[in-house]
Amino acid sequence: PGAEVREKDGPADIVTATDEAVETHTREVLGRAFPDHGIVGEEYGTTEGSAGAPHWVIDPVDGTTNYAHGLGWCSFSLGLAAADGTPLLGVVADPWRGETFTAVRGRGAYLNGTRVHAAAHTTLTGHVFLTEWAAHAHWPGMDALLAELADRHCTVRVMGSTALSLAQVAAGRATAAAIGSFHAVDGLPALLIAQEAGAVALPELPSHNQPLLLVAPGAAEETTDLWRRSGAAAG
Secondary structure, three states, X not given: OOOOOEEEEEOOEEEOHHHHHHHHHHHHHHHHHOOOOEXXXXXXXXXXXXXXXXXXXXXXXXXXXXXXXXXXXXXXXEEEEOOOOOEEEEEEEEOOOOEEEEEEOOOOEEEOOEEEOOOOOOOOOOOEEEEEOEOOEOOOOHHHHHHHHHHOOOEEEEOOOHHHHHHHHHOOOOXXXXXXXXXXXXXXXHHHXXXXXXXXXXXXXOOOOOOEEEEOHHHHHHHHHHHHHHOHHHO
């Protein structure tokens, strides 16, 4: 577990020395290699790049609360986006399982170097749906969506790392995942990875704090219908 745990915006929003050290190191490496690029990080905010240059997004420990309590579900997330926000490259590393998910736009998604694809399921019934809290609270439409999923005997899990939850859709382990409030630092890399694995995203590129749904293509019609009916799509 990480040492020197401190609160940021409250007891449910914490930072550890590991978060800070990993982001500092990553910024130093990127700054030397790509001095004109911008950087947006979870712990240290935005460093502006040259006009029109791409920018990197970093979440050094996505799932800090899990990490601080010794729960084996957190990740390192790194992405590169064009000046207009379009994701170009994504990396999500899971140190607990020794897994690294990667994608380059237009080149497919990979897990430890092996190509991965979204699940071939055509229904949510009997399968897994992952979601996360918005900070530490329910998000609009969440309760209605969970009730609909329960009626369909779809198993829901809240695991504690946005990046890893989205990456499981890419690996075909979860049929769908939903995030009530999208943030690029922990969501953009995994979003690209899932899309490159064939998952359907609604919307295709969320804005800051907008809800996001990712789903295997065969189950997309059923899931997006539930998503809209629950009110979750409206945020």
